[in-house]
Amino acid sequence: MVINCQSLIQNLKINNRIFPKQKQMSTENSGYLSITDILVTTEKVPCKFLHDLPKMGFLDPSAADVDLKAGCSVEIPLWLAESLYSRRPPLVSVELPKIYKESYREILNADACAVDLHKLGQHFYELGCYVAKHDIKSEVAATLNNTYRQRFRMLLAASMSSDSINTMQPLSASERIQAADASNTERSFLTWLQRGDTPLTTANMVANHRKRKRAEMEML
Amino acid sequence: MESTEELQFSDDEEEVTAETVLKTLQSAWQNERLSPEILPHQNDMVECMLGQIQHMERNINKLSKTDLRTSIHKMEISRIKFIICNYLKTRLNKIEKYCIPILNQERQRIETDTNYLTPSEYKYAQEYVLNMENHMKNVVLNKMPGNMQVFEMNKMAEHPNLQTHVFLKANETINGVVLEDLTGEDEEIDLEEGSQHILQYKPIADLLKNGKVTLL
Amino acid sequence: MFAEKVIELIKEVDRNPDTIDQYNDEKIRQIIEEMHLLFKLNMNDANATTENRSLWTTVQVRHSALERNKRCILAYLYNRMKKIKTLRWEFGAVLPPDIRELLSDDEYQWFSKYSGNLALYMRSLGQDIGYSGIDLTENLKPPKSLFIEVLCVVDYGKLELEDGDVVMLKKNSRHYLPTSECQTLIRQGILKQIM
Numbered sequence: 001m002v003i004n005c006q007s008l009i010q011n012l013k014i015n016n017r018i019f020p021k022q023k024q025m026s027t028e029n030s031g032y033l034s035i036t037d038i039l040v041t042t043e044k045v046p047c048k049f050l051h052d053l054p055k056m057g058f059l060d061p062s063a064a065d066v067d068l069k070a071g072c073s074v075e076i077p078l079w080l081a082e083s084l085y086s087r088r089p090p091l092v093s094v095e096l097p098k099i100y101k102e103s104y105r106e107i108l109n110a111d112a113c114a115v116d117l118h119k120l121g122q123h124f125y126e127l128g129c130y131v132a133k134h135d136i137k138s139e140v141a142a143t144l145n146n147t148y149r150q151r152f153r154m155l156l157a158a159s160m161s162s163d164s165i166n167t168m169q170p171l172s173a174s175e176r177i178q179a180a181d182a183s184n185t186e187r188s189f190l191t192w193l194q195r196g197d198t199p200l201t202t203a204n205m206v207a208n209h210r211k212r213k214r215a216e217m218e219m220l
Numbered sequence: 221m222e223s224t225e226e227l228q229f230s231d232d233e234e235e236v237t238a239e240t241v242l243k244t245l246q247s248a249w250q251n252e253r254l255s256p257e258i259l260p261h262q263n264d265m266v267e268c269m270l271g272q273i274q275h276m277e278r279n280i281n282k283l284s285k286t287d288l289r290t291s292i293h294k295m296e297i298s299r300i301k302f303i304i305c306n307y308l309k310t311r312l313n314k315i316e317k318y319c320i321p322i323l324n325q326e327r328q329r330i331e332t333d334t335n336y337l338t339p340s341e342y343k344y345a346q347e348y349v350l351n352m353e354n355h356m357k358n359v360v361l362n363k364m365p366g367n368m369q370v371f372e373m374n375k376m377a378e379h380p381n382l383q384t385h386v387f388l389k390a391n392e393t394i395n396g397v398v399l400e401d402l403t404g405e406d407e408e409i410d411l412e413e414g415s416q417h418i419l420q421y422k423p424i425a426d427l428l429k430n431g432k433v434t435l436l
Numbered sequence: 437m438f439a440e441k442v443i444e445l446i447k448e449v450d451r452n453p454d455t456i457d458q459y460n461d462e463k464i465r466q467i468i469e470e471m472h473l474l475f476k477l478n479m480n481d482a483n484a485t486t487e488n489r490s491l492w493t494t495v496q497v498r499h500s501a502l503e504r505n506k507r508c509i510l511a512y513l514y515n516r517m518k519k520i521k522t523l524r525w526e527f528g529a530v531l532p533p534d535i536r537e538l539l540s541d542d543e544y545q546w547f548s549k550y551s552g553n554l555a556l557y558m559r560s561l562g563q564d565i566g567y568s569g570i571d572l573t574e575n576l577k578p579p580k581s582l583f584i585e586v587l588c589v590v591d592y593g594k595l596e597l598e599d600g601d602v603v604m605l606k607k608n609s610r611h612y613l614p615t616s617e618c619q620t621l622i623r624q625g626i627l628k629q630i631m
Binding site: 035051058080201210 | 438439443446447449450454455456481488490491493494496497500501503504507508510511514515519522523525526527534535576577584615619622623624625628629631
């Protein structure tokens, strides 16, 4: 039960996030100092340049020119795309990365569990929230929501399995974290049921530093 | 042998109060752990309970080491201590995490005498932010190009997610709680006394602070 | 050259969420150098915008890169600060030398200030009623029993208990101790609870 409730809350949290049309995203992961958000905004998105950019030719690895000409399409990191898009007038138009395009949306809507988000979209949901506004048909938001709903059961199964979560599951980065959290909750709940107690243990960082030291010693 | 009267931890009337205090503290602890934002402090309860512990510790010292009551009371003390420590630590974690917005709001609250932090917590938060700012300035900001050196307080601020969902129980019947729909349409619901719900935190934040609901 | 180096720093933090790495002085220096270069290019081009209007957009793009570098460096520092805080709670106010080495001098100074501020706060608890403060790094788990059986993992030496008794903590020795007095040692990995 504990795990169901926790995951349910997680699920609801995600649902809130997936409607960027009405609401500004306001989750803990989108902050200025957030490592996750920095990694998400490092992902590349295809963009079409609407104006000339002198001396910026290096942004397009396939072009040899010093200048970047209006009209060319280049994949640039999301942070740069967002900043260029927000200029008045916008300097680029942002296109959808392939996993959010119609052909993939069809696959996702048909059977989201079949898609390996570990390979195709480490930050599937987070990046999706950013690019949803560039989708003319505004179907991306619904797809994100739908995908999570379909994959929820798979997440639940992943968190119940005794195998280490990192090894095999085709999960995105945030799904992995959720599954690991749920699995930890489940485990401590079971220990508590058995003993009504949790033993005192070595602090996390202390233990990990010791492990690392041992590993380093073995390497020598 | 000391007389039992001397060993009585408190007279009946006080006993009831100590129990109520512990209950209030327990629910404050529970709410603090489950709410995304910092709640008004309960320093009176904490101090009262600390006084109680002191009282109990003094009485235990009068007992012999092997007296059964010693271990029972010691157990009780360590349980209460755990609750107090965990409660204060939970608050401290939030104060550190959301230090910038908390300090901004707290400055206004102090003016109207509705402060959420205790004076010690407030001092701690101020010192914490100052240390963070100085560290970042000394290590990197001062070495960056001129227009990049500012410590941008507003950008740095991390905010609690008030849109998160919480489990709650209504302590009394509350009519007309307005829930904001995702499409922007409002919905009104009534919470019956003793009923339990899963709702977004934001619309019930004030009810929690008034003690009308408890988080579960 | 375009705010890419700084991502290596960020990935460093992301890779080992449960341990702290050596402070990367060299990379920070390189990134700040990149920022100065971008800034210089921008100063030159900004002066030339009167002749070539479209240079202005180039200046703006570089400015974005400067902002990006700044954000990432600060995030790197901030996330290390979070880990350093954890060190204070888990290892205590005195860091083992091999851990201390991983911090820069400035970070160690920050650690000391954090630790001092925390100590000040903890001492203030209950001061009004004549209480001498509470150590919040203790009492971490709800207590189930007053005494627990523990195994000593390292040669620690003498431990004086509250009641005046002295226990000798030797490697592989077993003891039956008051829970409240061995919590910290368990957290620091010196004792292990036997179930």
